[in-house]
Every structure is written in C-alpha cells, then in structure tokens.
Amino acid sequence: MRPKRTDNLEAYDALLRGMEYHYRFTPEANTQARQLCERAIAFDPTYAEAYLELSFTSYLEWTWKWSQDSQALERADELVRKAIALDDSLARAHGLLGFVYVQQHRYDQAAAEAERAVTLAPNNAESYAMQADALLFAGRGADALRSIEQALRLNPRYPVVYLQALGVAYQQTGQYAEAIMTYKQVLVRNPNFVYAYVNLARVYIAQWAFQLSEDPQTLEQALAAAQRAVTLNDSLARAHVSLGYVYLAQKHYEQALAELERAVALDPSEAEIHATLAEALSRVGRPEDALQLVE
Numbered sequence: 001m002r003p004k005r006t007d008n009l010e011a012y013d014a015l016l017r018g019m020e021y022h023y024r025f026t027p028e029a030n031t032q033a034r035q036l037c038e039r040a041i042a043f044d045p046t047y048a049e050a051y052l053e054l055s056f057t058s059y060l061e062w063t064w065k066w067s068q069d070s071q072a073l074e075r076a077d078e079l080v081r082k083a084i085a086l087d088d089s090l091a092r093a094h095g096l097l098g099f100v101y102v103q104q105h106r107y108d109q110a111a112a113e114a115e116r117a118v119t120l121a122p123n124n125a126e127s128y129a130m131q132a133d134a135l136l137f138a139g140r141g142a143d144a145l146r147s148i149e150q151a152l153r154l155n156p157r158y159p160v161v162y163l164q165a166l167g168v169a170y171q172q173t174g175q176y177a178e179a180i181m182t183y184k185q186v187l188v189r190n191p192n193f194v195y196a197y198v199n200l201a202r203v204y205i206a207q208w209a210f211q212l213s214e215d216p217q218t219l220e221q222a223l224a225a226a227q228r229a230v231t232l233n234d235s236l237a238r239a240h241v242s243l244g245y246v247y248l249a250q251k252h253y254e255q256a257l258a259e260l261e262r263a264v265a266l267d268p269s270e271a272e273i274h275a276t277l278a279e280a281l282s283r284v285g286r287p288e289d290a291l292q293l294v295e
Contacts, residue, residue, distance in 0.1 A: 006050075011043035015050050022056060023159050025193060027066040033057050048086035052093045055079035059099060064194070065235040065266070073103055091121035095130025102137040110134045118147075125155035125162075132165045141172025160189045164196060171203055176212060179203045194236060197229035201242040205249055222246045237267035241276060248280055256280045 006012050018036030021029040037054035040047055058076035061067055077100045083093045098113035114131035121127040128151035135144035148165045152158055167182035180203050186196040204222035207213040215221075223246045229239035240263040247256035260277040267273060278293035 006040075006044045006047045008044040008047070011040040011047050011050065014040040014043065015047070015053060018053055022053070022060070023161070025060070025064070025160075025190065027061075027064075030057050030060050030064075030066060046086060048083045048090055048093070051079050051086065052083035052090060052096065055083065055093075055096060059096065059103075062103065065233060065237070068235075073100065076100055077104075089120055091117040091124060091127045092130065094120065095127060095134070098130065098134040102134055107134075107138040111138060111140075123154065125151040125153075125158065127151075128154065129158075129162050129165060132169065136165060136168050136172065139172065141169050145169035145173060160186055160193065163189070164193065164199075167196070167199060171199060171206075176203050176207050180207075192232055194229050194232040194239065197225045197232065198236070198238050198242045201226035201229065201246060205245050208249060219246065219249055222249070235266060237263040237270060237273060240266065241273055244276060244280065248276075248283070253280060253284045257284065 006015075014036045018033045018040065021033035021036065034054065034057040037050050037057060040050035041054065044050070055076045055078075058072045058079065061069065062072040062076060076096075080093055080096045080100060083090055084097065087093070094113045095117035098110040098117070101107070101110035101113060111134055114134035117127040118131050128147045132144040132147035132151065135141075135147060144165070148162060148169055151162055152166070155162070163182055163186045167179045167186065170176070170179035170182060180200065183196045183200040183203070186193050187200075190196075201222045204213075204218050204225065208218045208222070223243075226239065226243035226246050229236070230243055233239055240259045244256045244259035244263065247253070247259060257277070257280050260273065260280055263270075263273045264277055274293045278290040281287075281290035281293065
C-alpha cells in the first residue's frame with residue numbers, strides 16, 4: 001500500500017524507500033528502514049504514515065528478536081498511536097496497533113483494531129492481511145483463512161508475508177499438506193524467512209504425531225527445518241521450541257530439555273514454552289518440576 005502523499009516530496013521519497021526495506025525481513029534492512037522513516041519525519045514532523053512505518057520497524061525488532069531492546073514493543077505502541085492521532089483514517093495503523101495488542105496478549109482489542117482496519121479500507125489487501133494475522137494470534141484459524149484468502153484475491157502480487165499467514169491458517173485448521181506446500185513457497189521467495197522454518201518443523205511433527213504422513217523421513221525433515229531456524233536466529237525462542245519438539249518426538253529428552261530451557265530464558269512470559277518444558281521434564285522423571293511449570 002502506498003502512503004498518502006505529503007506536501008514534502010523529500011519526506012514522501014524517504015518513506016517509500018523505507019517501506020521497500022521493511023519486507024526484506026533482515027535486521028540490516030530494518031535498520032535502513034528505520035533511518036529512512038526518521039528522515040521522512042525530520043522533513044515533515046506531521047507525516048502520519050512515517051510514524052506508522054517507524055512503528056513497524058520497532059515492532060519487527062521486537063517480534064523477530066533482532067536486538068535485546070526491551071523497550072521496542074513499547075516504542076512501537078507509542079509511535080503507532082502517534083500515527084493514529086495524526087490521522088485516524090489510516091487503516092494500516094489500526095492493523096499494526098492490533099499487532100501490538102496481540103503481543104500484549106490483549107486479543108479482543110487486537111481483533112477490534114483489525115476489524116477497524118477492514119472497515120476503513122474494505123478493498124485494500126493489507127487490511128485483510130493484518131486482520132488475518134491478528135486472528136491467527138488469537139487462534140481463530142478458520143476466520144483468518146478467509147481473511148488472508150481475500151487479501152490474496154485483492155493483491156495478486158502479494159508480499160511473502162501473505163503466504164506465511166496462509167501457511168499458519170492452514171496449520172491451525174489441520175490442513176498440514178497445504179501448510180507444508182505454502183511454507184516451502186515462502187522459502188523459495190525468501191530462503192531466510194525464519195518463521196517459515198519454525199512452523200514447517202511444527203507441521204512435520206504434527207503429521208508424524210497424527211500418523212498423517214507415510215514418509216519415514218518426516219522427523220528428519222522436521223529436524224532440518226528446526227535446526228535451520230535456530231541457525232538463522234538463535235535469539236528466537238520459538239525456534240528453540242520447535243527444535244525441542246523435534247527432540248521430544250525423537251525421545252532425545254536431554255537435548256529437548258536444553259532447547260526448551262533456552263527458549264524459556266529467551267521468552268519467560270510465553271505459556272506454551274513452559275507447558276512444553278513441563279512435558280519434557282515429566283518424561284525424564286521430574287514430575288514435581290513439571291507440575292510447577294504447568295501451574
């Protein structure tokens with residue numbers, strides 16, 4: 001989505017170039033995007049879209065764990081609210097605020113902001129894509145699938161993040177073969193998209209656990225995907241969780257414990273990580289420690 005024009009052409013040019021860097025999904029590109037957004041704001045301090053895109057850089061920094069800055073999410077929150085204060089009609093700003101709410105575990109508010117984005121821009125693919133992401137975080141895979149399919153229809157030249165959302169929607173609705181195919185398409189377009197590897201490993205494990213795959217290499221494929229995720233971003237808790245799941249499936253319990261303990265250290269507020277670590281502890285004969293984590 002192109003931002004609305006500002007009277008300052010230098011600000012507009014800087015912002016367009018910054019937005020192009022966003023979708024490379026690397027820490028280096030994100031830094032470039034941030035600098036260009038800051039430049040746009042310096043040219044026009046009332047440029048709402050520039051605050052929105054600057055907020056997005058902080059949001060990506062937080063979710064992809066590209067730095068140890070504990071204030072990144074708070075900064076994303078502050079900046080996107082600044083954008084909305086300057087222009088409440090910005091659909092993407094409401095969608096991004098929904099993302100921030102998701103990270104704060106405020107799922108009802110996230111869904112409301114996503115719905116607001118669609119209301120403001122009902123013919124814009126980005127509105128539906130952001131709504132799909134919010135619904136996915138809330139575990140509403142079937143609703144998210146409808147939203148992301150609408151985004152794909154509206155924008156046939158969709159960015160890779162749309163495919164990632166489609167894969168997660170398939171995963172949440174138990175369509176594992178479709179999810180695997182979609183994640184592989186993501187990786188064809190961006191071989192370093194770490195979350196595609198994280199989720200690909202989880203889907204392979206689900207296929208193996210539910211005996212939906214006849215491929216004897218399913219666990220090996222899961223292991224390769226999880227190891228690649230950790231290699232790409234060792235600071236991402238979800239990558240270590242995926243690798244821990246694989247080791248649990250392989251009955252390599254000590255290795256599973258090590259990965260899950262690493263995940264807890266990286267993200268101690270995530271309930272799923274504690275639950276998975278509890279499962280591993282119970283399998284190695286430490287039920288009291290497992291019970292404490294479950295609680």
